[in-house]
Amino acid sequence: MAKSFLIKRKYLFPLMVLGPLLVWYVLFMYYPTVYSIWASLHLWVADNPAKSTFVGLKNYLDMFTIDPRFKKSLANTFIYVLTKTALVIPIGLVIALLFERLRRGTKVYILAVFLPALCSATAVGILFTYLFQPSFGLFNAVLKTIGLPTQPFLTDAKQAIFCVIATDAWQYMGFTTLIFFTGLMNIPYHFVEAARVDGARAWRTFFSIKLPIMGHTLAFLVVYTVINAFQFFDFVFVMTQSGGGTGGASGGPGYSSSVLSLMVYNEGMLRPNVDKATAVATIILAIVLILTIVQYRILRPKWEY
Amino acid sequence: MTKRILWVLLLAALLLAVAAEGVFAQKKTDITVWCMAFDPHVNGYTNVIEAFNKANPSIRVTLEPQPGQAEMTAKIRAALAAGKGEATGFTTPGTTVFEFATTDTIQPVSPGVVTVEQVKKDFLPENYLQCNKGNAIWAIGIPDPPGDCGILVNLDHLKEAGLTVPAKFDTTDQLLQYAKKLAKSEGGKLVRGGLSFQESNDPNYVYSYIAEIGGKFWDNGKQKFTLQTPQAKQVMQFFSDLFFTHKVDATNLPDTLSALSQNLTSMGFMWPEFLPFAEGLYPELNFGFIMKPPFKKGNLPIFSHTDTWNMVVPKYVSGAEKEATFKFLRYLASEEGQLLFLDANPGLSPLKNLVFKSDYYKTGKGKYLAPVIEAMQKGQYRFWGPFADADVMLYNINWPNIDALIHGQLTVDQALAKMEKELNEQDARTRAKYPDAPKTNIYYEGLPANLKL
Numbered sequence: 138m139a140k141s142f143l144i145k146r147k148y149l150f151p152l153m154v155l156g157p158l159l160v161w162y163v164l165f166m167y168y169p170t171v172y173s174i175w176a177s178l179h180l181w182v183a184d185n186p187a188k189s190t191f192v193g194l195k196n197y198l199d200m201f202t203i204d205p206r207f208k209k210s211l212a213n214t215f216i217y218v219l220t221k222t223a224l225v226i227p228i229g230l231v232i233a234l235l236f237e238r239l240r241r242g243t244k245v246y247i248l249a250v251f252l253p254a255l256c257s258a259t260a261v262g263i264l265f266t267y268l269f270q271p272s273f274g275l276f277n278a279v280l281k282t283i284g285l286p287t288q289p290f291l292t293d294a295k296q297a298i299f300c301v302i303a304t305d306a307w308q309y310m311g312f313t314t315l316i317f318f319t320g321l322m323n324i325p326y327h328f329v330e331a332a333r334v335d336g337a338r339a340w341r342t343f344f345s346i347k348l349p350i351m352g353h354t355l356a357f358l359v360v361y362t363v364i365n366a367f368q369f370f371d372f373v374f375v376m377t378q379s380g381g382g383t384g385g386a387s388g389g390p391g392y393s394s395s396v397l398s399l400m401v402y403n404e405g406m407l408r409p410n411v412d413k414a415t416a417v418a419t420i421i422l423a424i425v426l427i428l429t430i431v432q433y434r435i436l437r438p439k440w441e442y
Numbered sequence: 443m444t445k446r447i448l449w450v451l452l453l454a455a456l457l458l459a460v461a462a463e464g465v466f467a468q469k470k471t472d473i474t475v476w477c478m479a480f481d482p483h484v485n486g487y488t489n490v491i492e493a494f495n496k497a498n499p500s501i502r503v504t505l506e507p508q509p510g511q512a513e514m515t516a517k518i519r520a521a522l523a524a525g526k527g528e529a530t531g532f533t534t535p536g537t538t539v540f541e542f543a544t545t546d547t548i549q550p551v552s553p554g555v556v557t558v559e560q561v562k563k564d565f566l567p568e569n570y571l572q573c574n575k576g577n578a579i580w581a582i583g584i585p586d587p588p589g590d591c592g593i594l595v596n597l598d599h600l601k602e603a604g605l606t607v608p609a610k611f612d613t614t615d616q617l618l619q620y621a622k623k624l625a626k627s628e629g630g631k632l633v634r635g636g637l638s639f640q641e642s643n644d645p646n647y648v649y650s651y652i653a654e655i656g657g658k659f660w661d662n663g664k665q666k667f668t669l670q671t672p673q674a675k676q677v678m679q680f681f682s683d684l685f686f687t688h689k690v691d692a693t694n695l696p697d698t699l700s701a702l703s704q705n706l707t708s709m710g711f712m713w714p715e716f717l718p719f720a721e722g723l724y725p726e727l728n729f730g731f732i733m734k735p736p737f738k739k740g741n742l743p744i745f746s747h748t749d750t751w752n753m754v755v756p757k758y759v760s761g762a763e764k765e766a767t768f769k770f771l772r773y774l775a776s777e778e779g780q781l782l783f784l785d786a787n788p789g790l791s792p793l794k795n796l797v798f799k800s801d802y803y804k805t806g807k808g809k810y811l812a813p814v815i816e817a818m819q820k821g822q823y824r825f826w827g828p829f830a831d832a833d834v835m836l837y838n839i840n841w842p843n844i845d846a847l848i849h850g851q852l853t854v855d856q857a858l859a860k861m862e863k864e865l866n867e868q869d870a871r872t873r874a875k876y877p878d879a880p881k882t883n884i885y886y887e888g889l890p891a892n893l894k895l
Contacts, residue, residue: 180871180874180875181875182545182875182876183519183523183545184519184522184523184541184542184545184547185522185523185545185546185547186523188545188546188876190874190875199871203867205860205864206838270694271631271694272631272633272694272695289693289694292693292694292849293849294846294849294850294851378697379640379642379697379841379842379845380640380641380642380697380837380841380845381640381641381642381696381697381698381699381700385641385642385697385837385841386642386837386838386841386842388842389842389845389849390693390845390846390849390851391842391843391845391846391849391851391852392842392846393846393849393851403838404838406512406513406516407512407515407516407837408833408834408837408838409519409541409831409833409834410834
């Protein structure tokens with residue numbers, strides 16, 4: 138009797154603490170995910186789901202064989218993920234290393250670099266839309282001043298996606314810098330000092346001491362950035378609107394800058410194509426899951442200190 | 443003592459008043475109407491609702507404006523899918539009425555509000571044609587002008603350029619001459635457009651021009667889109683030339699709505715209700731409306747009203763709420779209700795009697811639509827549809843491909859080929875999704891005899 142009471146008490150607290158969270162996850166994460174996968178296997182009637190028809194993998198097959206938007210969005214998403222990750226990880230690390238060398242005012246510099254990350258993505262997107270404006274935007278004014286040809290930026294099908302990536306990277310950079318800087322600050326000083334006494338130069342200290350110790354930080358940032366970039370929506374939505382007042386959509390010109398997450402919104406929220414939207418969402422989930430596992434396997438530090 | 447008695451009497455009187463209020467007060471039926479947070483709609487509804495509530499003390503209608511068109515439609519779809527919701531009436535664009543009726547989520551308003559025969563006789567034809575399911579009427583229209591009947595112009599720009607403001611453009615050449623005179627360039631780049639064609643509703647102009655010169659963008663027999671025709675190529679070339687040959691619009695300028703409101707274009711292919719919208723939002727700008735020219739000299743321009751605005755009743759509304767909603771709709775469909783709406787939103791009323799006989803369109807706020815009404819009476823009025831996925835076709839297929847064309851990503855032939863392919867795929871998908879959807883029959887040559895104006 139007493140033992141059973143103790144067992145109950147032992148489990149009661151974790152259950153009390155985790156229970157609501159579990160309910161939350163089941164209701165708002167797992168159930169919608171399963172429901173969404175179920176919807177993607179149907180010709181889904183958005184206004185009246187009871188009238189939906191089961192079609193198996195047809196929506197997925199159509200996506201890869203018929204729908205030109207999906208292929209473009211998939212390609213753009215990979216361009217987005219790769220370019221953004223390739224920009225923000227090394228540059229964030231370099232800035233963090235520079236800050237590490239500062240003797241004073243570090244907090245001010247960190248704040249200055251991190252500040253954009255605190256701003257609303259919508260506000261930043263609108264601001265950059267004006268900066269990229271081909272006729273009266275600041276960027277073309279600068280190009281003109283230094284004698285370089287002006288650019289169409291967001292109004293050009295080839296440049297639009299890169300303008301969006303650049304804006305995202307600008308805002309996101311502060312976050313990677315801060316995390317790298319925190320990682321650098323946490324490296325035990327005696328490791329670096331020992332290397333210095335042994336005559337290691339700065340680059341050697343970085344590659345042999347600092348970078349391996351920051352393996353977890355690097356792995357986290359790469360995985361987080363990739364997941365974040367895969368799901369990214371705000372800047373593309375705000376900066377690539379076309380068609381004006383009635384029912385225009387983002388992802389323009391045409392659908393040259395569309396990405397998968399935007400396709401989910403356009404098909405599932407703006408139009409009644411919930412089946413297509415959920416199929417795309419499931420594909421995003423599968424890609425992110427696979428990439429996360431692969432990245433963790435590759436980037437996982439081989440040793441602990 | 444007297445004072446105490448007085449206090450008791452006062453208290454008793456108060457209690458009696460409260461009790462009487464409870465006993466005799468009528469129980470009100472509350473109904474809620476959603477409309478887009480678009481000033482002309484909100485103000486129009488407000489006028490109608492105030493008058494209705496005053497005349498019907500047992501009913502209380504509340505208006506709940508919703509954000510943009512796409513967001514509002516998403517909310518409506520969510521409520522319809524859930525089978526319940528706060529709203530007993532939705533304001534929805536004509537492109538979705540057929541979809542909602544086909545998915546069996548709205549209820550017919552005939553015969554409860556109007557009869558089919560009454561609509562055919564007394565209402566403009568689109569109110570019947572926009573949804574041909576079950577020979578019923580599914581929506582009551584609110585005032586709204588045909589989206590592709592004219593050109594919105596900045597009157598100050600025309601004045602500056604010494605141009606007169608005709609009621610209608612006679613030819614496309616005249617329109618282009620105006621556009622060229624109004625366009626302004628600096629360093630070889632357009633800084634103010636002469637004629638903007640960057641609005642997602644603009645594919646309606648393309649369809650109407652194709653039909654005007656004898657083309658058929660939809661084959662009634664095969665139930666397929668046919669856009670690779672000489673007529674379609676000619677029309678798309680005209681719009682492409684605005685950017686690449688005549689250079690009166692450029693993609694470095696914003697979309698038509700933004701360009702008009704930011705003084706970055708002088709004229710635009712734009713829905714006419716931009717006029718009341720701009721009056722409220724940009725009072726410093728001075729806009730006017732000019733009827734569009736025919737595509738071919740000597741023809742009469744034809745136009746459609748596929749982009750209607752309506753109030754529909756969800757299927758989940760029943761009992762006293764349904765009675766109250768239908769009563770409100772009867773008022774909205776009356777001349778009195780329509781005139782109140784028109785006071786804030788000078789569009790085209792769905793009622794023939796008002797459109798063709800009322801002074802409102804002769805000397806009142808609706809005067810600017812006089813050439814449009816004259817053209818309607820001459821048989822230039824059409825309806826392009828209904829298609830169950832009209833929203834997807836217009837905004838996901840037609841507009842993005844035209845957008846790609848004007849950005850130089852696609853040639854005219856490529857754009858038309860892509861549009862035709864994608865539209866037919868979408869239509870096949872829609873037919874598979876909604877197997878009960880009636881066939882689409884477009885009356886290219888004019889309205890059917892029983893709907894003639």
